[in-house]
Amino acid sequence: xxxxxxxxxxxxFHLQVDCRFASEWTVIFGPSGAGxxxxxxxxxxxxxxxxxxxxxxxxxxxxxxxxxxxxxxxLKPGPRKWERKTSFVxxxxxxxxxxTVAANVAYGLPWLGGDxxxxxxxxxxxxxxxxxxxxxxxxGDLSGGEAQRVALARALAPLPRLLLLDEPFSALDxxxxxxxxxxxxxxxxxxSVQTILATHDATDALATAAEVVQLREGRLVxxxxxxxxxxxxxxxxxxxxxxx
Amino acid sequence: xDWQALALTLKLATITTAILLAGAVxxxxxIVLGRGRWLAAVEALAALPLVLPPTVLGFFLLxxxxxxxxxxRGITSLLxxxxxxxxxxxxxxxxxxxxxxxxxxLVAGFAAVEPAxxxxxxxxxxxxxxxxxxxxxxxxxxxxLVAAVLxxxxxxxxxxxxxxxxxxxxxxxxxxxxxxxxxxENFDYAAANRTAAILLGLSVxxxxxxxxxGSPRAGRRA
Numbered sequence: 391x392x393x394x395x396x397x398x399x400x401x402x403f404h405l406q407v408d409c410r411f412a413s414e415w416t417v418i419f420g421p422s423g424a425g426x427x428x429x430x431x432x433x434x435x436x437x438x439x440x441x442x443x444x445x446x447x448x449x450x451x452x453x454x455x456x457x458x459x460x461x462x463x464x465l466k467p468g469p470r471k472w473e474r475k476t477s478f479v480x481x482x483x484x485x486x487x488x489x490t491v492a493a494n495v496a497y498g499l500p501w502l503g504g505d506x507x508x509x510x511x512x513x514x515x516x517x518x519x520x521x522x523x524x525x526x527x528x529x530g531d532l533s534g535g536e537a538q539r540v541a542l543a544r545a546l547a548p549l550p551r552l553l554l555l556d557e558p559f560s561a562l563d564x565x566x567x568x569x570x571x572x573x574x575x576x577x578x579x580x581x582s583v584q585t586i587l588a589t590h591d592a593t594d595a596l597a598t599a600a601e602v603v604q605l606r607e608g609r610l611v612x613x614x615x616x617x618x619x620x621x622x623x624x625x626x627x628x629x630x631x632x633x634x
Numbered sequence: 635x636d637w638q639a640l641a642l643t644l645k646l647a648t649i650t651t652a653i654l655l656a657g658a659v660x661x662x663x664x665i666v667l668g669r670g671r672w673l674a675a676v677e678a679l680a681a682l683p684l685v686l687p688p689t690v691l692g693f694f695l696l697x698x699x700x701x702x703x704x705x706x707r708g709i710t711s712l713l714x715x716x717x718x719x720x721x722x723x724x725x726x727x728x729x730x731x732x733x734x735x736x737x738x739x740l741v742a743g744f745a746a747v748e749p750a751x752x753x754x755x756x757x758x759x760x761x762x763x764x765x766x767x768x769x770x771x772x773x774x775x776x777x778x779l780v781a782a783v784l785x786x787x788x789x790x791x792x793x794x795x796x797x798x799x800x801x802x803x804x805x806x807x808x809x810x811x812x813x814x815x816x817x818x819e820n821f822d823y824a825a826a827n828r829t830a831a832i833l834l835g836l837s838v839x840x841x842x843x844x845x846x847x848g849s850p851r852a853g854r855r856a
């Protein structure tokens with residue numbers, strides 16, 4: 391369960407969100423510029439308001455404080471026990487270009503016992519996302535969709551407790567994306583990983599039947615089951631599919 | 635040809651470059667990755683030798699490392715001799731004088747690494763040391779090469795700081811640029827031509843190494 395109270399200004403943009411994400415899979419839905427990425431960066435610990443100043447952020451996960459800017463507290467990003475244990479996958483896969491796929495996925499695992507354990511974790515993560523055949527390749531030789539699969543494997547390998555996804559399937563075609571999401575949801579449930587997916591695509595939000603949080607211009611405008619929050623979007627999509 | 639001066643100059647440039655790279659990598663990483671207004675002051679301080687006349691820097695160092703200051707007296711009692719007019723003093727002066735030539739290419743190279751890659755490494759728990767050694771340095775290796783070559787060449791041709799801080803002691807502080815100055819002062823233009831040709835040749839070879847050896851395309855692909 392994730393509790394957040396955020397009041398942050400970035401230039402002219404003002405993000406003000408005070409809510410609880412209780413569902414295992416939450417979709418943050420909103421148009422570009424609604425504040426989805428800013429919110430995810432705050433949750434990931436990549437953006438932390440300073441202790442002094444007008445900006446405030448408080449994030450608690452299962453009663454553990456991840457960020458409390460008025461107290462000057464921020465749990466450092468990272469996969470170890472005493473760290474944030476939060477993974478974040480963005481649309482831009484951000485693979486390290488000088489490392490192989492295997493080394494990219496293993497990057498977050500230096501704390502894992504021996505080489506054999508690391509190799510096993512890397513292979514398992516790549517298999518989960520359907521990228522086992524890419525293990526020896528370099529990021530420069532991957533397609534956009536392959537790179538996104540590898541980025542997802544790299545995020546999952548350290549077994550995070552919170553997974554943040556910022557339109558990470560944009561380069562995959564519809565069927566591949568649906569199959570990957572379905573496989574991912576089973577794995578995340580098995581490993582008790584709470585997931586937050588940010589998207590501007592209503593089909594992504596509707597496909598997962600998740601709890602949806604709708605953001606607009608930095609404000610939370612609706613929260614609830616996808617079928618309720620996105621009723622208007624669903625109707626719009628259905629009308630588009632109707633033959634003329 | 636003054637082979638002793640050539641050997642001393644090469645030794646000075648090698649030691650200075652090694653010290654500079656060891657210090658400039660963490661300093662450049664701090665400037666690029668750090669937060670806080672004080673970093674602008676650090677960056678400005680690192681650029682100061684670019685605009686400071688070498689004789690002014692040499693004079694300040696001469697006073698600072700001499701017997702008039704507590705630091706100078708402390709170093710003298712520690713080493714058994716003053717740093718001024720010694721090879722060690724020359725190394726200190728050369729390092730300070732060439733700081734911008736090592737730091738600035740590295741700052742530019744590190745800053746060119748995509749922020750998304752730095753974020754990804756931080757999310758995967760990379761410590762600052764690991765972030766620099768496994769991500770910034772490999773991706774900015776061309777900048778590292780430029781920093782090394784510029785530091786080496788700048789030290790090779792240094793004159794003002796060397797003269798002020800080291801004087802002209804054969805085998806201890808007499809570098810090639812001092813030899814060249816002496817040769818011109820003695821109207822020995824033939825010898826001066828040979829000395830100048832060596833400095834020019836080394837510079838051309840080193841720059842060819844940067845522009846031909848480490849091609850920009852290879853750097854960008856990294």
